[in-house]
Amino acid sequence: MNLRDSKVIRNFVLKAHIDEVEFYEEIYDHVASSYEHRIDSKQTIEEHIEQEIAPSFGGIEGLESMIDAQKRMKRSRIFNDALKRYFSFFTTISGLAKSMLLATVIYLLSIYTTETLFSNIIGIVFILPALAAYIMQARFKHLCRKRRLPFKTSFTNRIVFFVSTMFIACFQGVPDIVSRIVIGKRFNVLNYLEQFEFIVLPFVFHFSIYAIVCLTLISKRLQLKTSLNT
Known part of the structure; x- marks a missing residue:
């Protein structure tokens, strides 16, 4: 995978408004890994994203929905961690x-x-x-x-x-x-x-x-x- 491929993946991730490190890295790594292990070696990164990646997420909207769900879970874990630490002072x-x-x-x-x-x-x-x-x-x-x-x-x-x-x-x-x-x-x-x-x-x-x-x-x-x- 060359620099151009990397920029295409980056633009795809940012197009879904994913600009937070945790989710950016996760999606970027997923797309890069999928592209490197593609069946058709002649398939370009644009074609791979359009034909394989985007449909697997349900398009940009599906990807955004998945990230929103992950954010809710991560937010809940952080709040629970904070509460657990607070109550540990009494329990x-x-x-x-x-x-x-x-x-x-x-x-x-x-x-x-x-x-x-x-x-x-x-x-x-x-x-x-x-x-x-x-x-x-x-x-x-x-x-x-x-x-x-x-x-x-x-x-x-x-x-x-x-x-x-x-x-x-x-x-x-x-x-x-x-x-x-x-x-x-x-x-x-x-x-x-x-x-x-x-x-x-x-x-x-x-x-x-x-x-x-x-x-x-x-x-x-x-x-x-x-x-x-x-």
């Missing part, structure tokens, strides 16, 4: 030990640090998952541009990014937007909760676990993409 021995250590650290910080310092620490923990997720996305796009790859994003990265930012978006973004629309003033939920120690400490505890889960998912993605060489 496993090692998780309970980590939870006790985390709760102790938070409690000691609330007692032995100044109110301003504790508030700053909470703020850092609050934005850390979203910041790390943004870096993950930016790093992947940089690698794609640097290596001139035909894709610029990863579906898994996008879902991990969503998981890592949805809490701050719902918890801080939505109330602030509503407040500005209704009463014309900004509203910081975290600053409001800091008035009530019996609420803010449990909240910081659970959010810290959420942050650890997000950072773990992000770390896995960064390690995986270190060897990106498609």
